[in-house]
Amino acid sequence: MVPQRRSESPTLEPSAESQVSTDAQLAMLERMHEIRAFEDEIQRMFAQGQVRGTTHLYQGQEAVAVGTCHALRPGDTMTCTYRGHGAVLAMGAPLDRSFAEILGKAAGLCKGKGGSMHLTDVGVGALGSFAIVGAHLPISVGAALSAQMRDTDEVAVTFFGDGSTNIGAFHEAMNLAAIWKLPVLFVCENNLYGEYSPIAATTPVSELTARAGSYAMRSVRVDGNDVLAVHSAAADAAAQARAGNGPTFIEAMTYRVVGHSRSDPAKYRPAGELEEWQAKDPLLLFERHLEASQTATTAEIAAVRERAAAAVADAAARAKQWPDPAVESRFEDVYA
Amino acid sequence: MTELTYRDAINAALYDELDSDPAVFLLGEDIAAAGGVFKVTEGLFERFGPLRVRDTPISEQAIVGAALGAAVTGMRPVAEIMFADFAGVCFDQIANQMPKYRYMTGGQVSVPVTLRLVNGASGGFGAQHSQAVENWFLGIPGLKVCTPSTPADCYGLLRSAIRDDNPVLFFEHKGLYALTGEVDRAATVPLGRADVVRAGDAATVVATQAMRILAQTAANELAGQGIEVELIDPRSLAPFDFDTVSQSLTKTNYLVVIEEGPGRASWATTLITRMVQDHFELLDGPPALISTDDIPIPYAAVLESAWLPSVSEIVTAVRQLVLS
Numbered sequence: 001m002v003p004q005r006r007s008e009s010p011t012l013e014p015s016a017e018s019q020v021s022t023d024a025q026l027a028m029l030e031r032m033h034e035i036r037a038f039e040d041e042i043q044r045m046f047a048q049g050q051v052r053g054t055t056h057l058y059q060g061q062e063a064v065a066v067g068t069c070h071a072l073r074p075g076d077t078m079t080c081t082y083r084g085h086g087a088v089l090a091m092g093a094p095l096d097r098s099f100a101e102i103l104g105k106a107a108g109l110c111k112g113k114g115g116s117m118h119l120t121d122v123g124v125g126a127l128g129s130f131a132i133v134g135a136h137l138p139i140s141v142g143a144a145l146s147a148q149m150r151d152t153d154e155v156a157v158t159f160f161g162d163g164s165t166n167i168g169a170f171h172e173a174m175n176l177a178a179i180w181k182l183p184v185l186f187v188c189e190n191n192l193y194g195e196y197s198p199i200a201a202t203t204p205v206s207e208l209t210a211r212a213g214s215y216a217m218r219s220v221r222v223d224g225n226d227v228l229a230v231h232s233a234a235a236d237a238a239a240q241a242r243a244g245n246g247p248t249f250i251e252a253m254t255y256r257v258v259g260h261s262r263s264d265p266a267k268y269r270p271a272g273e274l275e276e277w278q279a280k281d282p283l284l285l286f287e288r289h290l291e292a293s294q295t296a297t298t299a300e301i302a303a304v305r306e307r308a309a310a311a312v313a314d315a316a317a318r319a320k321q322w323p324d325p326a327v328e329s330r331f332e333d334v335y336a
Numbered sequence: 337m338t339e340l341t342y343r344d345a346i347n348a349a350l351y352d353e354l355d356s357d358p359a360v361f362l363l364g365e366d367i368a369a370a371g372g373v374f375k376v377t378e379g380l381f382e383r384f385g386p387l388r389v390r391d392t393p394i395s396e397q398a399i400v401g402a403a404l405g406a407a408v409t410g411m412r413p414v415a416e417i418m419f420a421d422f423a424g425v426c427f428d429q430i431a432n433q434m435p436k437y438r439y440m441t442g443g444q445v446s447v448p449v450t451l452r453l454v455n456g457a458s459g460g461f462g463a464q465h466s467q468a469v470e471n472w473f474l475g476i477p478g479l480k481v482c483t484p485s486t487p488a489d490c491y492g493l494l495r496s497a498i499r500d501d502n503p504v505l506f507f508e509h510k511g512l513y514a515l516t517g518e519v520d521r522a523a524t525v526p527l528g529r530a531d532v533v534r535a536g537d538a539a540t541v542v543a544t545q546a547m548r549i550l551a552q553t554a555a556n557e558l559a560g561q562g563i564e565v566e567l568i569d570p571r572s573l574a575p576f577d578f579d580t581v582s583q584s585l586t587k588t589n590y591l592v593v594i595e596e597g598p599g600r601a602s603w604a605t606t607l608i609t610r611m612v613q614d615h616f617e618l619l620d621g622p623p624a625l626i627s628t629d630d631i632p633i634p635y636a637a638v639l640e641s642a643w644l645p646s647v648s649e650i651v652t653a654v655r656q657l658v659l660s
Contacts, residue, residue, distance in 0.1 A: 110440060110441050110442035110444070113441075114440040120440070120441040120444055122408075122441065122444040127409075128437065130433070132433070135429065135432065138397055138401020138402050138405065139404050139408075139433065141401065142401060142402035142406040142407070143405040143406065144405075145402055145411075146405065146406040149361065149411060172398035172401075173397075175393055175395065176402060333438055334438070335438070335480075336446035336501035
């Protein structure tokens, strides 16, 4: 008999920000700024024709990746979607080798074989960015199964969008994680659009936590633009997972301030929506909070911002200088 | 050496790998408590317990995806797809995820996943439970594919597949589960190496699984007529041991390929193309392709047997080729 849980469980307490040290909060702010600056730079590189294919940018959603990944420990794993630069950087992947991968360089994280949609840095637990919607959820379930079978307390985080909750792999993964009580954090970034379609056009429930209910899975809906709220939810979910209490579904409400991909100007947005969300920009909110709570001064915050901008600019400049892969290297890494 | 059925040889390989490597585990639908719908995994749950022999929901995407996620984090999973036809519902995991994961990450991971898929016709299971679907996967770099025909090859190839650090699709032909043969539990069979089942100089006959068994009967019949064919079982389709076939052609100069499938976009057509392209001078006549009818697999016994190649078809094709 599976114990019944409420789909919107009150067991996850609201943000306990006092648990996050000042240093940790500033580290999160810095990482968020790095991601924002990284994505802005990628957008410029695309516009200048330096990057091939397409890209899916993360501006406006930084609090979800950073809040979640800063609740993790070494040994934990993460998978994400093709909108994954932010999550991979949040795990601690180096800026320069991340740029280099997107630029198709030999020193890229994946030796130039993956590109924007497949950023991976296994060394920091970033198991992969996956370009087929929903495909990575079962893979994180497998990483969690491995953690359980190896008798570790590692957890597996998987980030996905609201659109992924309509594909079969999502449901199979949720179900398997629930019946086997696997240490998974299903982090749904509800950015209100699945590709070009607003969520109401594709999904009959407005609160996606309802979907966790059918798998008797703990769930919580948080303000995805509030990095401390996300951090708190993720820390609680990770603690539950490490204690053997199985998976949690976190619905982080956020907004994609850019189009779906490079070719999407996002003209389908209702008037005023973008501006409304820009006023709730996660970086703006966090900086305001840090000042209001007297955690950091205006000058300290400015220093963090400048440090992040400089690190990104340096990394981009470095990566651009690096050589292309040797043509023969294309035959390597097919088989072990 | 022990005499085992094809089914029990697979069971023995799973047993021996579970016993020798704690990273190995099994997952699939009804493989644990029930011992598998074809009874291939019988007794393993009792011996190795519910953590290492795991019943899953009917969720092929989750089965293959979880195997993949476990494989890249230190485990060595063996997942069962109860009927190979169900690969259709987890095609993304098999075609897009498993074979490309290592490559797209620049070699950051290895992917030691074995998928056991139950293949093949002749049991009256109809069009969605009878296909030999190995050809669906042959155009995908990054996968290895085995199609064993004998108990010894089942045992030896499965152990090699599980120990391999790459994704391997291991197709078991359900029509052969009761076949018996000698098995050496100290021996493995390397992936990618063909077996010359029978030596001869009249024609090179290449066949896998149930078609290989038919071809053996046909070869005996032809021998009675003074025609000695060389029978080759590729055993693995990816990588494919083209050299063993071309070496045989230097002796026989005729090629006959038999396949349980419509003979389009297949290992058989690839083999013929390759031999014509690279070894045209070795051929004294056009290669013969014996395949099924180009239709879905019918249910009724008379229809299904008519759909499959037969011994007499093979005998006739070889005679036409070598006596022309």
